[in-house]
Amino acid sequence: MDDDLHALSGAYAVDALPYAEWTLFEEHLRGCAGCGTEVRRLRETAARLAGAVGVNPPPGLRPRLLAAARRPSPRPMLPLLGDAPARGDGLAPPPVARPWAGEERRRKWGQGWGRRREQGPGQGRGWPARMLAGLAAVCAAAAVGLGAVAVDARRDSGGLAAESRRLAEANQRLSDANQRLSDANQRLAGVNRQVAEASQRLAGVNRQVAVLLAASDARTVRRPVASGGTATMVVSRSAGRLLFTSSGLPSLPESRGYELWLMGPGGPRPAGLLGRAEGGVTAPVVVTPLRGDERVALTVEPARGSPRPTTDPILLADLPAA
Structure with missing residues (x-):
């Protein structure tokens, strides 16, 4: 079996093995240094032979070769009857019986073929035969080389196609990552705007x-809240401001919120929503009471607020007079 595998090196070098034999020879090649050297040499020879047929033959070479192959060889001339020299007695020699011309030609051609057979191998051939044999060898080598080149080209094209697909997939993943990064940057920019706006409101x-607090008539009032907790108000009539904050209020669901109201002759009007308590204390709300406002109220409303109270007040406190 090993001897048979050694004989496959030539077909393997030009990629001419069926898949089953190619697999067996691949396994054999891993442990046979001689076959590896032979395969490399055969591939180099096939590559050089493939390059050697790159020159086109002269236009008139093929017709000349065919004409030379069809041209008959010169035949020996037979002497004619009566060509013998005259005898001294003046009498012509009696006619000599000649063999039939066809027999004579066959005899002479037979002798010629016998002489050619006696010559060594490779002698006696005409140059057209040698030229045709050389061209056939060159064409066979060129076919082997071109077959190897074609197989390598197919392998290379398949590898390039796979690499192009991997590159396209990597580019798509990079594009998706860039898009996600752009979206994250936009969200971050929105958060930064909100933080800046909140900072401006807080500064105000x-x-x-x-x-x-700097007003001379500022007064502080604290009142309990019915649902729990304490409300603290600072009022200054001269400054025209009311500050409201609270502590200890019960937590509400996300859909509900605490809303502050100012109450005067025209009834209650919204004065703002309390922010979510941090550490149990709501952020201060500063409102501007009107001259006729006498009370402040606190109710539980929808999270976005309401134009009119929808629940009973949990806090109702009088504002200090001027």
């Missing part, structure tokens, strides 16, 4: 609180 509230 802080300025109003500072003005309110």
Whole structure:
């Protein structure tokens, strides 16, 4: 079996083995250094032979070769009757019986073929036969080389196609990642805007609180809330500001919120929503009471607020007079 595998090196070098024999020879090649060297040499020879047939033959070579192959060889001339020299007695020699011309030609051609057979191998051939044999060998080598090149080209094209698909998939993943990064940057920019707006509102509230606390008529009022907790108010009629904050209020679901109301002759009007308590204390709300506002109220409303109270007040406190 090993000897048979050694004989497959030539067909393997030009990719001419069926798949089953190719697999067996691949396994054999891993342990046979001699076959590996022979395969490399055969592939180099096939590559050089394939390159050697790149030159086109002269246009008139084929017609000349065919004409030379069809041209008959010169035949020996037979002497004619009566060509013998005259005898001294003046009498012509009696006619000599000649064999039939066809027999003579066969005899002479038979002798010629016998002489050619006696010559060594390779002698006696005409140059057209040698030229045709050389061309056949070159064409066979070129076919082997071109077959190997075609197989390598198919393998290379398959590898390039697979690499192109992997590159396209990598580019698509990179594009998706860039899109996600762009979306994250947009969300971050929105959060930053909200933080900036909240900072501006807080700065405004802080300025109003500072003005309110600095007023000479500022008064602080604390009242209990019916649902639990304490409300703290700071009022200044001269500054025209009311600050409201609370602590200890019960937590509400996301759909509900605490809403502050100012009550005057025209009835209650919305004064703002309390923010979610952090550490049990709501952020301060600064509102501007009107001259006729006498009370402040607190109710539980929808999370986005309501234009009119929808529940009973959990806090109802009088505002200090001027």
